[in-house]
Amino acid sequence: MKPIAIHNLFPDVDPSSIPFLSILDQFYAGVVIADAAGKILYYNDAQGCIDNLDPNKVIGRMVTDLYRVDDDDTPIINCMESGKPLKNHACYYRTWLGKIVNSIHNVYPLYSHEKLLGAICFVSDYSITRQTLETISQPYASREIKTFKIPTTPAKSSDKGNGTRFSFKDIIGESPELVKAVESARMASDSPSSIMLHGETGTGKELMAQSIHNTSARKDKSFIAINCAAIPEHLLEGILFGTAKGAFTGALDKQGLFERADGGTLFLDEINSMSIGLQSKLLRVIQERKVRRVGSLKETDMDIRIISSVNEDPHQAAERGALRYDLLYRLGVLIIRIPPLRERIWDLEKLVRHFLHKHSTRLGKKINAISADVMELFHNHHWIGNVRELEHVIEGAVNLVSDGEAIKIRHLPDHINKTTASLPNASRTPSRLTEKGTAFSADPFNVIFPTDHQAPATTVSPQGKSLAKIQAENESRTIREMLKFFQGNVSKAARKLDVSPQLLNYKMKKHNIHRKDFLL
Structure with missing residues (x-):
């Protein structure tokens, strides 16, 4: 290891006084730091194991000499060119010694007084996952019957007593796009911010929403889900916000889903199917964090986290008028794409x-x-x-x-x-x-x-x-x-x-x- 190279990034600082270097040395994840020109200044032992390279022989080389990927660029270079973080980026590359690596990169630009100094890259190795995929994806050219090893006891998703049955362990698959989505969802679980899931019908959006809830601090509270596309518009408002007695013929005092989900999570599935008028009312409830039943003047404070979903790209839904832009910005603080099966x-x-x-x-x-x-x-x-x-x-x-x-x-x-x-x-x-x-x-x-x-x-x-x-x-x-x-x-x-x-x-x-x- 040659941490002294970091001095090129911070010339006025004694390298021995940079405490995070000793922390990075202990990381199980690979860590690479490069300057603005693309020269490698730091490369920990974990990254050396991933790439099968000696860290002492890597420091001082150019990033473009070390890695080779399909688009002739590396995540580090892409990050510095855009000036923006590159998160959960699936990367398949070949090192200069010929090792093929399948990994996930999280890259962040390093600035000092708005001047780009370089970038730091954290690398997760998925070579074990890749070996598993290669094992289970053997060709069927022989036209033989494929026999599976079936467990002797059924693997059931149990009712967790909070309105859910699933957690992240129930999500099946190891493809890079799915791993990327799951990692993003895990990281977002403890955040109070709203999450919008987008994916085609049948991709498992509610499974992902339940998993997020069961990993969050709200897991002991209720998870309430509603498919907005399945409820007629004239009924949906009362179901969401509740009704007051006498609001209309036969109306009774009844809690809406916002009140029922108090302290927990409300999952609004296929929100892009909701009418624009009702979206406006929903936006007000989210902004004020107060809900008023249909036919009532009384407002009730609410403490819920909202996870929503759309069955198309949310920005495209907004462009065609199916989703209000202001509602998209409120509900889509974190947007996670769930890949289709293909x-x-x-x-x-x-x-x-x-x-x-x-x-x-x-x-x-x-x-x-x-x-x-x-x-x-x-x-x-x-x-x-x-x-x-x-x-x-x-x-x-x-x-x-x-x-x-x-x-x-x-x-x-x-x-x-x-x-x-x-x-x-x-x-x-x-x-x-x-x-x-x-x-x-x-x-x-x-x-x-x-x-x-x-x-x-x-x-x-x-x-x-x-x-x-x-x-x-x-x-x-x-x-x-x-x-x-x-x-x-x-x-x-x-x-x-x-x-x-x-x-x-x-x-x-x-x-x-x-x-x-x-x-x-």
């Missing part, structure tokens, strides 16, 4: 295993196997309904499978397998369909995958190879050529092939293709 495709097998266990246990069946063809379809499906859709598909299949039988394509609903089922077995002509605009994406590399309805090995070309074998070779060759052309940049290769990076990564696993082999 962006976390590596989590599929864990989710399938979980739902298979859950529903086979609930229905009293012993089912722990699933066809590789089914997993192939799952990886290609667009999942418009996200995790909720996946659970319903698994639940439906479990109902149709006998004890000891594997889930096969015939057990799936039509909207999952109709594209494959509609094609002739041996004589079908491959067509290049992309994920865009379709509920199910057929194979984008013109490859015919066998299903449990057919035996592709009997279809033999004049050269003696099966049709499936020939097309698998073509797929592998196409992927390799694209990765070579784009020097290992998966995102660019996927864009050229008109598929998602997640699907391309899956195909690479299937054909034992490694991105690092194409990095220059």
Whole structure:
């Protein structure tokens, strides 16, 4: 370690008097400090373990010499160029000695009297997670039945007595985008500030909201949730704010959700479906921190935390007039995006295993196997309904499978397998369909995958190879050529092939293709 290099940042300060250096030396997370020119001034032992580099040989080098990532920039450089913190940034890079690192970076610019001095970067290593993902994402090219190890006792989410059943441990998945969302939610849990979750329908917004509540100081108080899209507008106001006797015909004195949630958390789901007029009344309640029942003049103080959600980008919702800007600023102090399932495709097998266990246990069946063809379809499906859709598909299949039988394509609903089922077995002509605009994406590399309805090995070309074998070779060759052309940049290769990076990564696993082999 050479802390003396920090003297370049603070020339008027004795390096031995900078107390935080000794603290940083003890961090389990990696820490890198660079000056405004990008020269590394500090690099702790933990970062040396992550990168497999000697800290003493790193200090004094340029950041751009040390790290190599897809966009030819590093998080540290990006942070200094923007002048803003870069938080929970998923980064996949290669060090100068060739080690591939998958990590999460939090970078903060360092200023003195408005002058940029440099940046400090905190790095969390996700190499163990990556190894796990690689293990569970092995290719299904052999068309074998995939057998899962199902626990002998059901894993149930227990009622916690505060209106919730879930906490962060119930969130399944290790993909970088999901990890980023969960880390942000954990950090925000103890804050009194309002949180807005945004994600497509079925991504698990209420699960995330309950997890935040159960990690906060309000966990012993009530968690009250309401789906604003499910309640008619003329009823929603009374449900939220309560009613006074005589306010309208048949009205009784009744608490609203704001009063019921006092001391706890109120979750307003799909708030962008609420009318603009009611949004104005909601804004006043939030600003004044007082609620008045419909038909009453009495105001009641409230002490609640509000978590809201929208099923689209909140700023786009505001632009199209579905969400008031001032309400967005009030409720969206912290905005957390929950990724759709198609962006976390590596989590599929864990989710399938979980739902298979859950529903086979609930229905009293012993089912722990699933066809590789089914997993192939799952990886290609667009999942418009996200995790909720996946659970319903698994639940439906479990109902149709006998004890000891594997889930096969015939057990799936039509909207999952109709594209494959509609094609002739041996004589079908491959067509290049992309994920865009379709509920199910057929194979984008013109490859015919066998299903449990057919035996592709009997279809033999004049050269003696099966049709499936020939097309698998073509797929592998196409992927390799694209990765070579784009020097290992998966995102660019996927864009050229008109598929998602997640699907391309899956195909690479299937054909034992490694991105690092194409990095220059």
